[in-house]
Amino acid sequence: MMNLKMIAAAAMGAGAMLAATAACAAPDFSGVWMVQRFYATGNDKIRTLDGLPLPMTPAAKAEYDYLQKREADGLTVIHNTMLGWPKGFIQASRGNFDFKVVQEPKLLAFFFDEDHQYTFVHIDAKHPANVKPSFLGDSVAHWEGDTLVVDTIGYNGETPLNNIQMSAKAHTVMRLRLINDGKSLENIISFDDPGAFTRPWQMKIIYDRRPPKERIPESVYAENDHDLASLDEQ
Amino acid sequence: MKVFVGVVLSFGLATAARAAEPQGHPDLSGVWWSKQKVAAVRPVEGAAIPFTAAGAAQYAKNKPVIREIDSKLPALHAVKRCLPQGVPRVWGSGLPFQIFQRPEEVVIAYEQDHIRRFVYMDEKLDADAADPGYMGSSVGHWDGGALVIDSGAYKPTYLDNSGLPHGDKLKVTERLRKIDGKTLEVLTTIDDPEMYSKPWTVRYTFALHPEEQIQDYMCGVGIVQSRFGTEGAVLKLRHHGS
Numbered sequence: 001m002m003n004l005k006m007i008a009a010a011a012m013g014a015g016a017m018l019a020a021t022a023a024c025a026a027p028d029f030s031g032v033w034m035v036q037r038f039y040a041t042g043n044d045k046i047r048t049l050d051g052l053p054l055p056m057t058p059a060a061k062a063e064y065d066y067l068q069k070r071e072a073d074g075l076t077v078i079h080n081t082m083l084g085w086p087k088g089f090i091q092a093s094r095g096n097f098d099f100k101v102v103q104e105p106k107l108l109a110f111f112f113d114e115d116h117q118y119t120f121v122h123i124d125a126k127h128p129a130n131v132k133p134s135f136l137g138d139s140v141a142h143w144e145g146d147t148l149v150v151d152t153i154g155y156n157g158e159t160p161l162n163n164i165q166m167s168a169k170a171h172t173v174m175r176l177r178l179i180n181d182g183k184s185l186e187n188i189i190s191f192d193d194p195g196a197f198t199r200p201w202q203m204k205i206i207y208d209r210r211p212p213k214e215r216i217p218e219s220v221y222a223e224n225d226h227d228l229a230s231l232d233e234q
Numbered sequence: 235m236k237v238f239v240g241v242v243l244s245f246g247l248a249t250a251a252r253a254a255e256p257q258g259h260p261d262l263s264g265v266w267w268s269k270q271k272v273a274a275v276r277p278v279e280g281a282a283i284p285f286t287a288a289g290a291a292q293y294a295k296n297k298p299v300i301r302e303i304d305s306k307l308p309a310l311h312a313v314k315r316c317l318p319q320g321v322p323r324v325w326g327s328g329l330p331f332q333i334f335q336r337p338e339e340v341v342i343a344y345e346q347d348h349i350r351r352f353v354y355m356d357e358k359l360d361a362d363a364a365d366p367g368y369m370g371s372s373v374g375h376w377d378g379g380a381l382v383i384d385s386g387a388y389k390p391t392y393l394d395n396s397g398l399p400h401g402d403k404l405k406v407t408e409r410l411r412k413i414d415g416k417t418l419e420v421l422t423t424i425d426d427p428e429m430y431s432k433p434w435t436v437r438y439t440f441a442l443h444p445e446e447q448i449q450d451y452m453c454g455v456g457i458v459q460s461r462f463g464t465e466g467a468v469l470k471l472r473h474h475g476s
Contacts, residue, residue, distance in 0.1 A: 084316040086348070086450070100352075102334045102341055109334065109343065111350055116318065118348055120332075120448060134450035216352060218367035220317055 033207035067163040086135035088159035167195025266440035272326025274396035289429030296397030318368035320391030322422040361386025380411040401428030
């Protein structure tokens with residue numbers, strides 16, 4: 001028959017289990033988010049955290065100037081949007097569109113409204129030995145306290161930051177954490193891309209939590225490819 | 235005291251049960267894969283596809299388009315244009331998909347062209363009010379061990395790679411259930427009175443692949459080059475000096 005000591009021990013054990021679970025519990029990023037207007041898409045919104053000019057390499061600057069001039073001249077800039085190509089996590093999350101986070105213990109899935117892109121971030125995983133280059137790259141992550149640290153390599157050289165083109169050498173690290181009592185999500189992004197930038201630099205994006213019933217519609221940029229036909233004349 | 239001990243034990247058991255069967259329903263979450271592409275679907279009933287006259291005529295029109303695709307000519311077609319393939323065609327893509335299961339929502343992420351579907355649980359489908367999409371608009375409910383997904387509001391797609399047509403009023407009902415611990419059965423019922431004289435059902439099965447991860451689908455790169463040529467205006471104008 002169970003005595004008081006045994007019951008007390010059982011209760012303490014259960015309490016300890018609950019406390020341990022709470023201590024180990026990762027912050028819950030689940031929900032729908034949208035970039036704050038201050039950080040939303042636009043060349044002028046790509047700002048370094050240290051306030052210094054963007055350290056573009058001469059080649060990246062030439063590319064940037066070329067695209068800026070096309071825009072200024074009223075010519076079409078052939079963004080990934082028109083080709084039906086993904087823009088990657090950073091640019092997709094900067095658009096004025098929602099994205100949804102589905103969180104599991106070992107995986108966070110980010111579903112973007114922008115061109116029905118998604119990317120999965122595997123917790124405590126390692127990059128494959130031979131990463132196949134892609135628009136979104138290969139992402140692994142780990143928790144540092146309440147911050148999710150997402151390490152991405154394996155970009156294919158066609159992932160944009162507006163009119164700046166990240167190179168295939170890009171290595172990005174995103175540090176995501178809840179702020180403002182969980183109503184906002186901060187993303188501090190570190191860029192290390194010797195193909196596009198002369199030194200590593202950081203930028204910040206803040207996303208706001210959307211209402212719980214917010215829905216992500218189906219957006220398909222490949223439908224825009226009809227516009228490409230007119231480019232032969234330019 | 236017995237009550238207290240019972241509560242403590244039940245907490246542990248309930249937690250374990252939830253881990254095995256989220257929300258008390260079968261756990262369909264995970265990566266599923268059938269490596270066989272399904273070129274042409276056939277009714278599980280074994281009969282011929284029950285075309286209406288309009289359906290047969292439309293199918294005859296679609297076939298040359300499909301042949302053009304097969305011969306790699308630049309047809310404006312869902313796969314060549316990186317458009318979502320629609321249902322049931324996407325089930326036969328030959329690529330894996332991952333299911334995320336929540337009480338209020340089930341998300342299905344297909345590797346094919348990074349297609350994803352959000353299935354809102356215990357809501358009523360209003361296909362007339364929903365914005366049309368290639369993957370339609372979907373609601374779900376549990377029927378015993380099966381997840382039942384009702385969908386409508388489709389943009390024009392093909393039902394399969396052979397060019398089976400559908401009309402504006404297409405309704406699709408999918409029943410997803412585990413037939414053993416590692417096999418998922420998907421029964422997809424097509425209800426489209428414009429193209430088919432009666433509803434008919436396609437059956438797919440998928441194996442659980444916990445070791446697999448969904449990859450970044452690279453629709454577009456080779457396709458854009460094949461459509462416009464590597465020396466074409468589009469790619470020349472895209473980059474400075476290219």
